[in-house]
Amino acid sequence: MIRVELPAHLRGLAHVSGEVQVEIKGPITQRSVVDALEASYPMLRGTIRDHVTQERRPFLRFFACEEDLSHESIDAPLPDAVISGKEPLLIVGAIAGG
Amino acid sequence: MSGVRLLVGTRKGAFVLTSDGKRERWEVSGPHFAGWEVYHVKGSPADPNRLYASQTSGWFGQIIQRSDDGGKTWTQPGTPPGERTTPEGMPKGESNKFVYDTSAETGKPLTTHQFYDGTQHPWEFKRVWHLEPSLSEPDTVYAAVEDAALFRSKDGGKSWKELSGLRGHGTGPKWQPGAGGMCLHTVLLDPSNPRRMYVAISAAGAFRSDDAGETWRPINRGLKSQYIPSPEAEVGHCVHRIAMHRSKPGVLFMQKHWDVMRSDNAGELWQEVSGNLPSDFGFVIDVHANEPETIYVVPIKSDSEHFVPDGKLRVYRSRTGGNEWEALTKGLPQRDCYVNVLRDAMAVDSLDKCGVYFGTTGGQVYASADAGDNWTPIVRDLPAVLSVEVQTLP
Secondary structure, eight states, rough: EEEEOHHHHHHHTTTOSEEEEEOOOOOOHHHHHHHHHHOOOGGGGTSSSSTTTTBOOTTEEEETTTEEOTSSSSTTTTOOHHTSEEEEEEEEESSSSS | OOEEEEEEEEEEEEEEEEEEEOOOSOOOEEETTTTTTEEEEEETTEEEEEEEEEEEEETTTTEEESSSSSSOEEEEEETTOOOOOOOOOOOOSOOOOOOOOTTTTTTGGSSEOTTSSSEEEOOOOOOEEEEEEOOSSSTTTEEETTTTTEEEEEEEOOOOOOOOTTGGGGGGGGGOOBBBEEEEEEEOOOOOOOEEEEEETTBEEEESSSSSSSSSSOTTTTTTTTTSSSTOSSSBOOEEEEETTTTEEEEEEEEEEEEEEEESSTTSEEOOTTTTTTTEEEEEEEOOOOOOOOTTEEEESSSSOOOOOOOOOOOEESSSSSSSSSEEEEEESSOOOOOOOOTOOEEEEESSOEEEEEETSOEEEEEEESSTTTTTEEOOOOOOOOOEEEHHHH
């Protein structure tokens, strides 16, 4: 299972508290994690990536293992620690106010 | 006994304020959607328990919420809370999907509008400013969006389709954003003619459709705006709000960026009725529910100073359809007040006497149960108020 930490606004929207876990068959990438999130929590569609372009919304970032993965390829494998479940993928709202 | 329900959208959530017909004691529920901007909440005239809300965020985008029990519980249409779908069954989560029409017939000419610097700029969806439920069908609702366009849902908000005849009628490349963005913010439905509707866009102007939204044309003759190259141009006017009375749907009132205007012929020609107002800049305008020639505005000092003049919060009322205005001040702060009242933040109920309500950027919601003669704050300390609607309940 892949652990994902959502920002508070999206936890409220998805009616969850704390981390969520998603199961993914195949490569563990940013794209496959968001695909799995949207499948499990359809209310999140359009909130993490644009409905049409499927690009990450500009004020959201992807962090894991103390690294900023936001500008990595969305099809690149996530770090081993995320794949093994040791570390979560953090979806974070930019700190620009709020 | 009849009652009223106020639907208040703020910078950090929505609130529902309810009272009986006396409108003296209020119950406050909320915040709903805490932490999110709620641009607008409005109920269906055909089913008062059906409410629609626009929940939005610069971070997370647009969410549409719906209540079928008068605001007690909310869901994203088509996605009940707690219901999980599998990758194989995904027809959900579409309620917040607003995609501009790029069909072959209308696509290319619709792709750009004028930007702040005068260059052409692509249309980009940002948020829903206003939701206007159909007068007769609870599942039909219009969404007025930024960048300016009109969408319609016929399935209770589950899915949305653009009425692209508005952007496609030809003047779109001349539209430009106002200070708040290029927003379509007002939708008026003619109760006597289901095929006639009006919209207003900042900064493009007012537009009318006589075929239920399929085709549109500008209705801005008589408007004069010094901030555009040709002050009497067909489009480019920063209309802040238009209003009508249901018994006289051909009479329209407008608060423009500067100037309060009226039209007696469904927008064919406008004339200024600012009269003795201390400032004719403002955002809100509304019409008394039982007196079609009684109208309300809240003058704001200027386009560079978005607060009330002289530190005094004054609603101005005209009982003559404009030109002659009286200040309504009883119960409103008359010193050291520097709030604004935004374009969707005034509403009237249909009781006798007519109730008038408005919210401020300082978080106060004021109510008058006697058509504006006396005011009391229902709440004083909400987040900045973006919108106020009222439902008169049986």
